[in-house]
Amino acid sequence: MIEYSWLIPIMPLFGFIICLTAGYRFTKGLGEVAIFFMFLSFLLSLGAFIDVLNGQTYQAKMVWAVVGGKEITFGVLIDQLSALMVLIVSTLILLIHIYSMGYMLPFIKTNKLSRYFAEMQLFSVGMLGLVIADNLLLMFMFWEIVGLCSYLLIGYFYRKPEAAKAQLKAFLVTRAGDVAFLIGIVVLFVYAGTFDLLKLFSLAPEMDNFVLTFAAIMLFGGAIGKSAQFPLHVWLPDAMEGPTTVSALIHAATMVKAGVYLVARTYPLFAMSSEALTIVAYIGGFTALFAATMALVMVDIKKVIAYSTISQLGYMFLALGTGSLFAGMFHLMNHAFFKALLFLAAGSVINACMTNDIREMGGLRRLMPITAYTMLAGSLALAGIPPFSGFFSKDEVILAAYNTGDMVLAFFGVAAAALTAFYIFRVWFMAFTGEYRGREHPKESPAVMTSVLVILAIFAFSTGFAKTWLEGYMEHFIETSYPHEVVKEGYMQLVLEPNEALMALTVVIAVASITIAYLGYVRGIPIYRIRDVLKPIHTLLYEKYYMDYLFEDIFGGRIGIYWARVTGWFDRVVIDGVVDGIGKVMLVSGSVLRKVQTGNVQYYLSVVLLGVMALIFYFTGVSP
Numbered sequence: 317m318i319e320y321s322w323l324i325p326i327m328p329l330f331g332f333i334i335c336l337t338a339g340y341r342f343t344k345g346l347g348e349v350a351i352f353f354m355f356l357s358f359l360l361s362l363g364a365f366i367d368v369l370n371g372q373t374y375q376a377k378m379v380w381a382v383v384g385g386k387e388i389t390f391g392v393l394i395d396q397l398s399a400l401m402v403l404i405v406s407t408l409i410l411l412i413h414i415y416s417m418g419y420m421l422p423f424i425k426t427n428k429l430s431r432y433f434a435e436m437q438l439f440s441v442g443m444l445g446l447v448i449a450d451n452l453l454l455m456f457m458f459w460e461i462v463g464l465c466s467y468l469l470i471g472y473f474y475r476k477p478e479a480a481k482a483q484l485k486a487f488l489v490t491r492a493g494d495v496a497f498l499i500g501i502v503v504l505f506v507y508a509g510t511f512d513l514l515k516l517f518s519l520a521p522e523m524d525n526f527v528l529t530f531a532a533i534m535l536f537g538g539a540i541g542k543s544a545q546f547p548l549h550v551w552l553p554d555a556m557e558g559p560t561t562v563s564a565l566i567h568a569a570t571m572v573k574a575g576v577y578l579v580a581r582t583y584p585l586f587a588m589s590s591e592a593l594t595i596v597a598y599i600g601g602f603t604a605l606f607a608a609t610m611a612l613v614m615v616d617i618k619k620v621i622a623y624s625t626i627s628q629l630g631y632m633f634l635a636l637g638t639g640s641l642f643a644g645m646f647h648l649m650n651h652a653f654f655k656a657l658l659f660l661a662a663g664s665v666i667n668a669c670m671t672n673d674i675r676e677m678g679g680l681r682r683l684m685p686i687t688a689y690t691m692l693a694g695s696l697a698l699a700g701i702p703p704f705s706g707f708f709s710k711d712e713v714i715l716a717a718y719n720t721g722d723m724v725l726a727f728f729g730v731a732a733a734a735l736t737a738f739y740i741f742r743v744w745f746m747a748f749t750g751e752y753r754g755r756e757h758p759k760e761s762p763a764v765m766t767s768v769l770v771i772l773a774i775f776a777f778s779t780g781f782a783k784t785w786l787e788g789y790m791e792h793f794i795e796t797s798y799p800h801e802v803v804k805e806g807y808m809q810l811v812l813e814p815n816e817a818l819m820a821l822t823v824v825i826a827v828a829s830i831t832i833a834y835l836g837y838v839r840g841i842p843i844y845r846i847r848d849v850l851k852p853i854h855t856l857l858y859e860k861y862y863m864d865y866l867f868e869d870i871f872g873g874r875i876g877i878y879w880a881r882v883t884g885w886f887d888r889v890v891i892d893g894v895v896d897g898i899g900k901v902m903l904v905s906g907s908v909l910r911k912v913q914t915g916n917v918q919y920y921l922s923v924v925l926l927g928v929m930a931l932i933f934y935f936t937g938v939s940p
Contacts, residue, residue, distance in 0.1 A: 317360065317363025317364055317366070317367055318363070318364045318367035318368070318372050318373075318374045318394055319374060319376075320360060320363075321360060321361075321364045321374060321392055321394045321402075321448060322376065322392045322448075323357075323360055324357050324360045324361055324364070324402060324406070324444050324448060325357070325440070325441045325442075325444040325445040325448070325458075326441075327353045327354070327356045327357040327360070328350075328353050328354060328357055328409075328437040328438075328440035328441050328444070329437070329438075329441045330353055331349055331350045331352070331353035331354070331433070331437040331440075332434055332437035332438045332441060334346075334349050335349060335350060335430050335433045335434035335437055336430070336434040338430070346429060346430050346433050347413070347416065347417045347420075347429070347433055349433075350413055350433040350436065350437055351410070351413045351414060351417070353437065354406070354409055354410045354413050354437075354440060355410060357406050357409075357410075357440070357444065358406040358407060358409075358410045360406075361399075361402045361403045361405075361406040361407075361444075362403060362406075364394050364399050364402065364403075365399045365400065365402075365403045367394075367399075368394065368395065368396055368399040373394060373395045373396075374392070374393075374394040374395075375391060375392070375393045375394070375450055375514070376391050376392055377389040377390060377391025377392075377450055377451075377512075378390060378391060386505075386509050386510070387510075388453065388511060389450075389451060389511075389512060390450075390451065390453075390454050391449075391450040391451070391454075392448045392449070392450055393448060393449070393450035393513060393514070394448060395793065395797055396789060396790070396792065396793035396797070397580060397581065397645070397793060397797075398447055398448050398581075400645070400649070400789075401447045401577055402444060402447045402448055404648075404649055404652050405443055405444060405447060405570050405573075406444065408565070408570060408652060408653070408656055409436075409440050409443070409565060409570065411656070411768050411771060411772065412561055412564055412565045412656065412660070412768075413433075413436065414764060414767075414768055415561060415564075415660055415663075415764070415765050415768040415769075416432070416433075416436070416561045417764050418761060418762045418763075418764040418765040419559070419560065419561050419663055419667065419765060420432060420559065420561070421762075431472075432469075432472065432559070435465055435468045435469050435472075436465075436469070436562075436565070438461065438464075438465050439461075439462060439465035439466070439469065439565070439566065439571070441458075441461060442458045442459075442460075442461030442462035442464075442465060443458070443462055443570050443571060443574065445457075445458035445461070446458035446459055446462060446574060446577075447577065450512060450513055450514070451510075451511035451512045451513055452501045452504065452505075452511045452513065452516075452582075453501060453505075453511040454511075455578070455581075456494075456497060456498065456501060459494070459497070459538070459542070459574065459578075460494070462542075462571055462574060463487070463490055463491075463494065463542075465566070466486060466487075466490070466555070466566050466571055467483050467486060467487045468483075469558050469559075469562040469566060470482050470483040470486050470555045470557060470558040470562065470566075471483030471484075471557075471558070472558050472559055472562065473557065473558070473559075476557065478554075478557050479557040479558070481554070482551075482554040482555055482556075482557040482558075483555075483557075485550070485551050485554055486551040486552075486554070486555050489541060489548050489550060489551040490541040490542060490548070490551060491541075492541055492548060493537050493538045493539070493540050493541015493542055493548055493575075494538055494541060494542075495537075496534045496535075496536075496537025496538050496540075496541070497534065497535060497537060497538025497539075497541075497578075498538075499534045499537075500530075500531045500532070500533075500534030500535040500537070500538070501535075503527065503530060503531040503534065504516060504531045504585075507523060507524070507527050507531075508523065513581065513582070516582075516584075516585065517584040517585075517797075517798060517799060518799055520584050520585055520588050520799065521588060521799055523588075525588075525589065528585060528588055528589050528592075529589040529591050529592050531585065532582070532585045532586045532589050532592035533591075533592055533595060535578060535579070535582055535585070536579060536586075536592065536595065536596055536599075538575065538578060539574075539575030539576065539578050539579050539633075540575065540599065541575070542571070542572065542574050542575040542578075543572050543573070543574070543575030543576055543629045543633070544572055544625070544626050544629065545575070545599055545600065545603045545626070545629065545630060545633060546599060546602060546603040546606055546607075547863070549603065549606075549607065549626050550860070550863055550864055550867060552572070552622050552625065552626055553619045553622045553623060553626075553860075555622070556616070556618040556619055556622050559663075560618065560659060560660065560662060560663030560666060561660070561663065563618055563621075563622070563659050563663075564655075564656045564659035564660050564663070565656075570652070572625060572629060573629075573648055573652065575629070576629060576632045576633065576636070576644065576648055577648075579596065579633065579636050579644075580636060580641060580644060580645055580648075583636070583641055583798075584798050584799065586636070587639075587798075593636075593637050593638075593639065594637065595637070596633050596636055596637030597633070597634055597636075597637025597638050597717070597720075597722075597725055598637070598724075598725070599630075599633060599637075600629075600630045600631065600632065600633025600634035600635075600636070600637055601630065601633075601634040601637075601717065601724075601725045601728030601729065601732075602630070602728060603626060603627065603629070603630035603633070604627045604628070604630030604631050604634060604728055604729065604732040605627075605630075605728050605731050605732045605735070606627075606630075606861075607623045607624070607626035607627040607630065608623070608624070608627040608731075608732045608735035608736055608739065609735060609857055610623045610857050610860055610861075611623035611624050611627065611735070611736075611739040612735060612738065612739050612742075612857060613854055613857045613858045614858075615673050615674055615675055616672045616673065616674075617662045617665065617666070617672050617673075617674050617677075617743055617747065618659070618662055618666070618672055619672075620674075620739060620740075620742075620743050621655070621658050621659055621662060621743075624655070624658075624698065624736065624739070624740065625655060627732055627736065628647070628651050628655065628698075628736075630728075630732070631647055631651075631710065631713045631729065631732070632644045632647050632648050632651070632713070634713055634716075634717055634725065634728065634729060635647060635712070635713040635716050635717075638716040638717050638719070638720050638725060639716065639720070640712070640713070640716035641790060641794060642712070642786065642787060642790040642791070643709065643712040643713045643715075643716045644713075645786075645790060646708070646709040646712055646783065646786055646790075647709035647710065647712070647713055649709075649779060649782075649786075650697065650705035650706055650708070650709045650776075650779050650780060651706070651709070653705070653772055653775035653776055653779060654693075654694045654697035654698055654704075654705060654706060654772070654775070654776035655694070655698070656772055657690060657691070657693065657694035657697075657769060657772035657773055657775075657776050658691060658694040658695070658698065658740075660765070660768060660769055660772065661687050661690055661691035661694060661769055662691075663765075664684065664687040664761040664765055664766070664769065665677065665680060665684065665687060665691075665747060665758075667761060668680070668683075668684060668687075668756070668758035668759060668760075668761065669754045669756055669758050670754075670755075670756045671754060671756075674743055674746040674747050675746070675753065676753050676754045676755075677746060677747040677748075677752070677753065677754060678746065678747065678748075678749070678750045678751055678752050678753045678754075679748070679749070679750055679751045679752035679753075680747055680748045680752065680758060681748040681749060683752070683758050683759060683760070684748075684758060684759070684760045684761070685760070686760055686761075686766040686769060686770065687760065687761060687766065687769060688748045689773075690766075690769040690770060690772070690773040691744060691747075691748070691769075692744060692748075693773040693776045693777055694772070694773065694776050695740045695741060695743075695744045696776075697776040697777070697780075698736060698740050699736060699737035699740055699741065699826050699829075699830060700733055700736070700737065700822060700823070700826050701737075701823070701826060701827070701830075702823065703777070703780065703781070704776060704777055704780060705775070705776055705777065705778070705779040705780035706776075706780070707780060707823070708780035708781075708783045709780065709783075710729075710733060710822070711818070711819050711822055712783075713729060714726065714729035714730060714733065714818065714822060715814075715815055715818060715819075717729045718815065718818055730821070730822060730825065733822050733825060733826060734825045734826070734828075734829050735829070736826075736829075737825070737826040737827075737829035737830050737833075738829040738830070738832060738833050741829070741830045741833040741834070742833045742836075742837055745833055745834060745837035745838050746837050749837070749838050750837075750838070
């Protein structure tokens, strides 16, 4: 099966073509078509993963172009890392497609459904292709397909001004990161002469440290944009304007993981630079805490989970930056399932209550028990309560940070964990306990939606138990796939020794945070008075540290206007001047040459004779 892995992104490509072309004539059956092709892609991913477990790896490539004597190849690479990631991605995409059959039911009689599934299928092509690409240039191409689909799906309800603004904001902010990514690719190609990942890894120990550090930081710049890390995190909360299934698929489970996967995939380059790893660790750790503080005060259920996503992605970068590829990938795997569960459970609640505001919910545990208890499983996993999956991977991340001896990084991890447990149970208690405060008459979602919630809840409970297996799996991958010089103490930690005291501390802190949320939002103890006392801080958090205003002032205010004037002048005078100048030269030369076309045969013969005589004199050296 591993030899057919190139078909993994091809299957949803067929689905995209069918949904795009047949959607204007048929309104039914498109969801089934999309699910069918995603199921085939899932089977291929599963087969490739099984082959990797049996000791196989696979790389196939072809020459696409030759530039300056250097071959540019395109191909696929299936090893332990890509096989695990492609299985996670295909599984989640398949489940979310199935969930969509219930969630998108209101649009089944319109061509909006064909557009939805076409865009979802194209996104699947981009994400799956990105994961199995064997070189940076091909990865960047699929990276841009994913960005395009993100833009389209965020603005799915394009008639809403908020959705149109959100999709444009996401497009512009992530482009900043993409430029950095492209610079890193170009730098590596200039100095190493290849885009091929395995060749780059073998050359990494011999490359100049400054060049390698600069290239790694540029690659991380792309990850900052795609994975919504500080300061390019501002697009993700607004991206919640898309359907909740889009939020689960793109902005929680898969697309935002692309940045984490990029750093993990190119980890030998980062591992050779302590400076690059330090930057990754500090930005990840700071973002984990920074985003968690904003999640404390949001009242839109999707935005709380969105800020939680930003925070948890920060955890993954914190792990990678502290040298633990295993901890980063372990948390990526666990988070993908329980965060998809939280978003889809939120979608179930929103569909039932017709609002995103948790202040207009309440008492839904009795009305929507399956949604309530599956979301509880996701909340326990996110909060890091044993034996749910988040407990195992979150503690592994904090332990990786603690083992560096840098207490600032350890503080980022522990403090973010405390806030995480509080804000997610604030949401759960407000939505599912007490009395219903809304205007609608909510009821449980259809079975096609709740069945997916149950499957994801099982994953949220069970994937943490794969820790021992995944440790051996990732250790074998690191030792067999990376040059020996890359795997060195202080840069790449393999298996971390457990720290029971630290583990107990994080659990106690999480339980204390949940208890405070319970006392405030179930028992009615007026903890909101803290908000009144600390009103300036509450306002600061609610206004998202005023970063949106700052970006608007920079890019939309005077600086943006001046920059637009400069680029506009350059476009009109320099670019248009060159193009128009070439045209004018052609016109002038044409008007001159036109005059020699007299139509007189004797004139033409005279010109030919003079030309022949001039050539004779030139080659014989005889003067006329």
